[in-house]
Amino acid sequence: MDDRQSIDLAAMLCSRLCHDMLSPVGALSNGLELLAMETDPEMRANVVELLEQSATISTNKLKFFRLAFGAAGGFGERVEVAEPKALIEALVSDKPKVTINWALADATLAKPAVKVLLNFAQIAIDALVRGGSLDIGAERRDGACEIVVRAAGPKIAFDEMIGHALDGSLARAELTSRTAAAHMIHLLASENGGGLQYHRTAETLVLGAVLPEGEGLIG
Template sequence: MNSQTDLAALLCSRLCHDLLSPVGALSNGLELLADEQDPEMRERCVELLEASAKISTDKLKFFRLAFGAAGGFGENVPVEEAQQVIGALAGDGKKIDIHWAMAETSLPKPAIKVLLNLAQIALDALVRGGRLDIGAERRDGNVEIVARATGSRVAFDEVIGRALEGDLGASELTSRTAAAHMIALLAEEMGGGLQYRLTDEALVLGAVIPEPEGMIG
């Protein structure tokens, strides 16, 4: 298989899958608005459109930073950008409390990609809500990242864990595992690594990402 081409295709599939619902809701809302004459119902249609547009925008912002080149930023991305994106995703119908422990105001783009993807994996694991703790700091030329999900039910497919650790067979690469596989490749290319630990109470995801050359001050 052409791993780079297949990975790109699977990431595109993931993006399309995640956007299908809110974009479909936009389309349905517009159809209802065109046919509806009752003022109260039209107001509800507008509210549906506004909510769907916000969800679509939030998801696109996530994909831009987590998968894309994050154009418009320099070599470092403000941590606030990542916080806003994760906060928006967590607020999308989930009861999740987010606690940040960020020692930096900005991080290199590769570290932001890893942080966002680990946070998304942790969010997906909190199927009944819960708490998400996210931390990052620079130490000895590395960026150390941790995301910890705790809740009444933590659901985690260990195939994703194997993808994070770079131990995924080619046949197991799917749109569900593509993001984890991508950041595992990114960490390996930079000389770092990812790891995870799953217990009955929590899912802990960690990463060590070396600073790009020329950025270690």
């Protein structure tokens, strides 16, 4: 990837982060304004509760983006699976119609695998517009980490441009804030000698990855 493409990808990822953070941060700002004007104790208590919810959502999203998009310098080459598991569970905490089933065979995952797992989960959660189930699995086999995320529900919403970004067929002009994360993990998988794939039906979306493990991985 040349410098221009690197700059474009970074810009699109920043746009995605800003878009996702705008709502909870805006709610914090609005809540503080209401708190400054409100004098009724009961109403103030309600506003404080909303502020706490918005602060929690903002914190969870920042933690997610740090590990899913960023260098995540606070972690080593391998990350305990409890970290991505907690982040994904936080993403669906306000989605009562989405249930998660876990099948994580190992206690730790390489950082590139964690990035792929988190971004797969985000794509799958976004696809479950009417709720459903999310099956998330990962295991190390024959020197590689295999990851599968399956979303199943009454309606699957999936932008085919995201699919093109995952399989590497996305045209440069089609890189947007919506496709940037998928394009990023495609590049990450390719640079580590692996690959991504997906399959979609009316009621299911299956995302898969195989990532070789060993020294010299790019995370």
